[in-house]
Structure formats: structure tokens, C-alpha cells
Amino acid sequence: AKIVSVIIRHAVESRASDIHIEPFSNESRVRYRIDGILHNSLILPKSIHNSVVARIKVLAKLKLDETRIPQDGHIRLIIDAREIDFRISTLPLGATEKVELRILDQAKGLTNIEELGFNKQVYNTIKENIKRTSGIILLTGPTGSGKTTSLYSILNVLNKETVNISTLEDPIEYQIKGVNQSQVRPELGFDFATGLRSFLRQDPNIIMVGEVRDEETAELAIHAGLTGHLVLSTLHTNDALGAVFRLLDMKIEPFLLASTLRLVVAQRLLRRLCPYCKKETKLPEKVLSEMTAVMAQLPIEVVQAENLSIKNFEDIKTFKFYEPVGCARCSNTGYLERLAIAEAVVINDEIKELIINRRNELNITALKHSQLFVSLKQDGIFKVLAGITSIDEVLRVVEIENL
Known part of the structure; x- marks a missing residue:
């Protein structure tokens, strides 16, 4: 339960839109989609993957013993005084399951x-x-x-x-x-x-x-x-x-x-670009001339x-x-x-x-x-x-x- 709450809280703080919890042969990988791109977040021991999945299924009121077919559910949590909805989707992968959580933050909606x-x-x-x-x-x-x-x-x-x-x-x-x-x-x-x-x-x-x-x-x-x-x-x-x-x-x-x-x-x-760390750069002449060609077709207005x-x-x-x-x-x-x-x-x-x-x-x-x-x-x-x-x-x- 503690691991799941850490994964979820960290995802919300990182402004993620999705959480992927994926089983591999010797580990369980947690990835966040931030601004449209997936990033590795955590590597968990393979031994706890099933209990993490089970905890999420309990929260989403899904059937715990059903691991052969995909299931969809929904969780609503209060995080930092904000009401946040999660859409849950499970996918059977051999003997185990992958879980995807879509984060719907009503405040950001x-x-x-x-x-x-x-x-x-x-x-x-x-x-x-x-x-x-x-x-x-x-x-x-x-x-x-x-x-x-x-x-x-x-x-x-x-x-x-x-x-x-x-x-x-x-x-x-x-x-x-x-x-x-x-x-x-x-x-x-x-x-x-x-x-x-x-x-x-x-x-x-x-x-x-x-x-x-x-x-x-x-x-x-x-x-x-x-x-x-x-x-x-x-x-x-x-x-x-x-x-x-x-x-x-x-x-x-x-x-x-x-x-x-x-x-x-x-x-x-x-x-x-992040305004706090972006740095000035020079673009190759080829890129500049191609940009010029594209923009030259714009109406003057x-x-x-x-x-x-x-x-x-x-x-x-x-x-x-x-x-x-x-x-x-x-x-x-x-x-x-x-x-x-x-x-x-x-x-x-x-x-x-x-x-x-x-x-x-x-x-x-x-x-x-x-x-x-x-x-x-x-x-x-x-x-x-x-x-x-x-x-x-x-x-x-x-x-x-x-x-």
C-alpha cells in the first residue's frame, strides 16, 4: 500500500498524465508520461509486482482473482487537498498483469x-x-x-x-x-x-x-x-x-x-522549453534556410x-x-x-x-x-x-x- 501511494503521489507531483507499471523477467518497471513523453521513474523488485497490482485493483474495485482478461476501473483520491481521478486499465501478460493509470486532475482540467x-x-x-x-x-x-x-x-x-x-x-x-x-x-x-x-x-x-x-x-x-x-x-x-x-x-x-x-x-x-534552464544555440545554415522557405509562404497580414x-x-x-x-x-x-x-x-x-x-x-x-x-x-x-x-x-x- 505504501509503495502504491508513493508511486501515485510522485506521479502527480511530476505532472504526469499516465503511470505504467510493467512486469519484466527480473524486475518491475514504473514509467511516467510527462508532457507526452515516457520517462523511467522506478525499478521495483519483481517479487512485489503482483502485490502492487493487487493493491491498485482493490482501490479500483476490480476482481482480484481475474488475471486472464483486461479490466477497467476508476479511483478517486485526495492528494494535497486536490481531488484527482485515476482511470485504471489492466492487461494480462502471461502469468502476470500490466497496469496503466491515466491521471485526471480536475483542477488542471x-x-x-x-x-x-x-x-x-x-x-x-x-x-x-x-x-x-x-x-x-x-x-x-x-x-x-x-x-x-x-x-x-x-x-x-x-x-x-x-x-x-x-x-x-x-x-x-x-x-x-x-x-x-x-x-x-x-x-x-x-x-x-x-x-x-x-x-x-x-x-x-x-x-x-x-x-x-x-x-x-x-x-x-x-x-x-x-x-x-x-x-x-x-x-x-x-x-x-x-x-x-x-x-x-x-x-x-x-x-x-x-x-x-x-x-x-x-x-x-x-x-x-524550460524557461529556467534553456540555453541559446546556433542552428545549421541548412535548417535556417529551410525555415526561411517555409515561412516565406506566409501571408504578410x-x-x-x-x-x-x-x-x-x-x-x-x-x-x-x-x-x-x-x-x-x-x-x-x-x-x-x-x-x-x-x-x-x-x-x-x-x-x-x-x-x-x-x-x-x-x-x-x-x-x-x-x-x-x-x-x-x-x-x-x-x-x-x-x-x-x-x-x-x-x-x-x-x-x-x-x-
Whole structure:
């Protein structure tokens, strides 16, 4: 019991999002995921692995004697006067089990939309579009790219007494006062599609669906967006345009998609350099010239809005660049906390026309002609030029040709 409480407390103090307790032939390994990256934390004797797992199973009210199939559970603990939830998942590995704990700190759950790290252009686009009373707004990106956090931040802005907000989640990660949050239970036949149907009879203004996973959910979301509801949801695509093609591939009629989809925001999470130990560094000329090439394609209005002078290679050379070092405050990782990089595509008249009539011409070039557009990689480089993160960190989450 003591070891488990030390593991959990240390994870919370280290700002971890997950704890992995893994059995190996001669030891048991404890790893924490901090700012999206797994770090070794403790090595325990193999002999106590099963008792550590058993203690966690007792706390999560799981069946102690069931080690042949995976189990899921939930623990709520008070740590340093904060209420913290843990989602528990066990996985059989031969004669023993691996345990994963997802840490859901209610105090950290709701982030103000201003604090997510969006650039001015994306931030203003989101603020404008969430004022609408109907249509669909989608957030897209791989698992762990911060989509749910962004959705919660948007709901927080919209959460007023005059509107009815209903959410359909799997699972509910954070409780939001004043919002009707519903957990799907697929094993009971209550999935996203069933839930959406019921929602439409609950007089909602705003509906949040955790994820558009299949054609049926996509069709119902489109229907809800068409009939006077604002629908917020997520998809797993690499970029914002990819979300449009994914929905078309889900057999959504192009004219219905064009008339309901309002905005797609693609995002990733970057680790911020630790402000206490980051150190200045020189970047190779090849990297600088590639950064110049990427940033040269930016609309001038965007560059002016960010107050940066980046017209050419000589300009880029004048910036200060930093690299991670590692100190006690950042647990020797060189990074502390994360922020979002994002690209936003507004479904304006030009894009609508392409969706309906000329799908094969819907590409990044058409996008740049139709609106001020900042790509994920350009936004990442903005964060490097601002000294917030390193170029290595940007390259970890987005591909930049030739680098």
C-alpha cells in the first residue's frame, strides 16, 4: 500500500498524465508520461509486482482473482487537498498483469482558451466561429494532440445559463458545472450514434460528441448541425483538409457537408522549453534556410499580426534559438508544460464550392487563395522564433520537407 501511494503521489507531483507499471523477467518497471513523453521513474523488485497490482485493483474495485482478461476501473483520491481521478486499465501478460493509470486532475482540467497557445489567427477564427448557433466545428489530430482539452476550453466559453449544452463522451474526463455530460456505454448498446439520436429530443443548443468514429455518427452529426444545433467533435486526421476528405469518404453528401461544416482545426502538442534552464544555440545554415522557405509562404497580414520580421534568410538569422538542458524544475527533461500548434480551415464560399463541384481541386493551394492560412509547420516555426520551443521538438510532431 505504501509503495502504491508513493508511486501515485510522485506521479502527480511530476505532472504526469499516465503511470505504467510493467512486469519484466527480473524486475518491475514504473514509467511516467510527462508532457507526452515516457520517462523511467522506478525499478521495483519483481517479487512485489503482483502485490502492487493487487493493491491498485482493490482501490479500483476490480476482481482480484481475474488475471486472464483486461479490466477497467476508476479511483478517486485526495492528494494535497486536490481531488484527482485515476482511470485504471489492466492487461494480462502471461502469468502476470500490466497496469496503466491515466491521471485526471480536475483542477488542471479546464484550461482557458487563451492559455492553449493558439496563434492569433487560429484563436480569432475559433472565437468567431463558436458564436454561431448551428453547424459543425471539428478538431482533428492524432491521439494525445490535445483535442479534448481544446473542446473543453471551447465549451467553457460557451457555457452560459441561456444555452443547453449536452456532451457525449468516452469517457468523461472532466466535470463541467452546468453541462449535461453523458458517458457512452457501447456494451449496453448506448454508443455515439444512439446518444446523438436521444440528444436531439433533449432540446439542446450545443452538442459535443467525443469523436466521429463511423458513418452513422457522421450522418447524425451533420443532421444535428443542419437543424439548428452547434455541434463540436473530433476526428483523427493529420491535417485540417484531411478531415474534409475523411467525411466525404464516410459517404456524407458533398452539398450537406458544405452547408454544415463551419471550421476544422488541426492541432498538435509541443513541449515548451524550460524557461529556467534553456540555453541559446546556433542552428545549421541548412535548417535556417529551410525555415526561411517555409515561412516565406506566409501571408504578410499574418506575419504583421505576430509582430515578426521574417522576410528573408538574413532576418531569420537574427533570431535567438534555444535548446533544452534540464534542471530540477523540469525533472531534468529540459521541457516544462506543453502548448498547442494549430492550423484552421474556415469552410467559406470558395471552399464550399470546391467540396460540392471540384473535390479534386481542393488542396493547400486553393486553401491559401481562399483565406489567410497558417500551416502546422509554420505555426511550429513561429513558436521556435519566439524562443518557446526547439526546432527538434517541432520536427518531432510535424514533418518539414528536407529536414
